Amino acid sequence: MVISLSLCATLIGQNEQKPTQNYPRQEVSISYGDVLLAFSPIYDIWGTSNYPNYEWFAPNTYHGDEVSPGAFSLSYMYEIKKRLWLGVSATYTSFYQKVYDFSHQKVATNSGHKMAIMPMIRFMYVSKENFNLYSAFGIGVSVGLFDNNETDTVDFVSHPVVQFTGIGVSVGKDLRGFAEFGCGPRGVFNCGVQYRFGK
Numbered sequence: 001m002v003i004s005l006s007l008c009a010t011l012i013g014q015n016e017q018k019p020t021q022n023y024p025r026q027e028v029s030i031s032y033g034d035v036l037l038a039f040s041p042i043y044d045i046w047g048t049s050n051y052p053n054y055e056w057f058a059p060n061t062y063h064g065d066e067v068s069p070g071a072f073s074l075s076y077m078y079e080i081k082k083r084l085w086l087g088v089s090a091t092y093t094s095f096y097q098k099v100y101d102f103s104h105q106k107v108a109t110n111s112g113h114k115m116a117i118m119p120m121i122r123f124m125y126v127s128k129e130n131f132n133l134y135s136a137f138g139i140g141v142s143v144g145l146f147d148n149n150e151t152d153t154v155d156f157v158s159h160p161v162v163q164f165t166g167i168g169v170s171v172g173k174d175l176r177g178f179a180e181f182g183c184g185p186r187g188v189f190n191c192g193v194q195y196r197f198g199k
Contacts, residue, residue: 025079025198027087029178033071033187035093061107064098071187077122079198085122089138089163090115091185099149114144116161116185122168130173136165142185161185170194 070093077087092115099108118140126133139162146155163184170178172194179191 025196027075027077027085027194027196029073029075029077029192029194031073031075031178031180031186031190031192033073033091033190035068035071035095036188061099061101063110064100066095066097068093068095071185071190073186073190073192075120077120083124083127085124087120087122089118089120089186091118093185108149110146110148112144112146114142114185116140116142116163118161118163118185120163122165130171132168132170132176132178134165134168134170136163136168136180136182138163138184 071091072093073089073091075087075089077085080086092113094114095112097110098106099110101107118138120136120138122134122136124132124134139160142159142161144157146157148155161184163182163186165180165182165184165186167182168178168180170176174196176194176196177191178194179189180186181189
């Protein structure tokens with residue numbers, strides 16, 4: 001009995017001495033933004049055309065307006081020191097453009113898809129438990145695929161991209177809402193939700 005009690009006391013003592021692990025603050029977020037300043041694969045390759053389109057290989061067609069459902073972003077950020085965060089952001093954008101003949105009947109739909117990957121850095125002006133005010137900057141690369149249904153061809157495009165967030169605001173504790181104004185693949189205006197964890 002004495003030996004058993006001694007062993008239990010030793011194990012309890014080791015348990016109490018075990019250091020608590022504190023992980024630095026981290027954050028994952030999803031957001032939606034406009035595409036006012038986005039570079040479209042459709043515009044990059046073909047541009048827009050007035051009616052009628054007198055191209056040699058497509059004399060009887062013209063392109064309609066280009067539309068996009070918006071920019072969708074997924075981000076991960078890591079606090080490297082007080083007020084300074086580092087991370088990465090991925091933004092997906094798609095574009096669609098209808099093609100019409102002389103009788104205004106749709107004959108095809110061209111489409112483009114782009115993915116921008118950017119390392120990001122964020123500086124917090126105000127860093128309270130339930131309120132943050134910040135700016136952010138990122139530079140990376142965007143890759144895109146353009147599907148031209150008129151000629152059954154697929155083109156690949158890529159170019160560097162820059163994301164600048166002039167002002168960002170987030171409100172909440174662990175689960176937070178945020179809104180940002182800036183320019184780049186994420187949009188002039190984008191908003192979404194963040195989940196923050198760590199110490």
